[in-house]
Amino acid sequence: DTGVSQNPRHKITKRGQNVTFRCDPISEHNRLYWYRQTLGQGPEFLTYFQNEAQLEKSRLLSDRFSAERPKGSFSTLEIQRTEQGDSAMYLCASSLSRQGLKNIQYFGAGTRLSVL
């Protein structure tokens, strides 16, 4: 049973470019979360999927951000027209929505984005 996988691990881009990150959750997990973590802070919730449905988006998720989970398996997070303030670690987590195991989220190692 592999854990949550995120690619790439690091991304350096120039301001104004678009970037896309991928998350592969634990195979039987139907819930998938994206968080953003800046230096010295705890992760902050961005968005959440149950299967392929995106059920909640944080106000942190501006119009330049879009997330998808087309087949209810892997997910992508795209940032358009990147800004220096987007520099952060983007973390993905997955969980089961089964009684007793609900809400235990398992995290990937993250994608560190640097916008120059």
Next chain:
Amino acid sequence: AQKVTQAQTEISVVEKEDVTLDCVYETRDTTYYLFWYKQPPSGELVFLIRRNSFDEQNEISGRYSWNFQKSTSSFNFTITASQVVDSAVYFCALSEAGNTGKLIFGQGTTLQVKP
């Protein structure tokens, strides 16, 4: 609104010392979950424990123990006989029992264990 406060930004101890990491939370929900995660330098958050709001029993797992007190809205984490491998950032988190399960994290406590 939900909030988690970890007042200790950094703690430094010498190996074999005991250390307690503090966590105070705020929520209006009567049913909620509390978590501790460990984030080593590699960056991946490692799940340590989940408690629900109806279970105030303290828990011990090896060198780790957790003290949950609803009366003071605290969920403190103690490492007994600390080891260098315990060096990491530790996060306390809260989630409502409702639909999304999204986590509200504290700012984290960086623990350095020196040999």
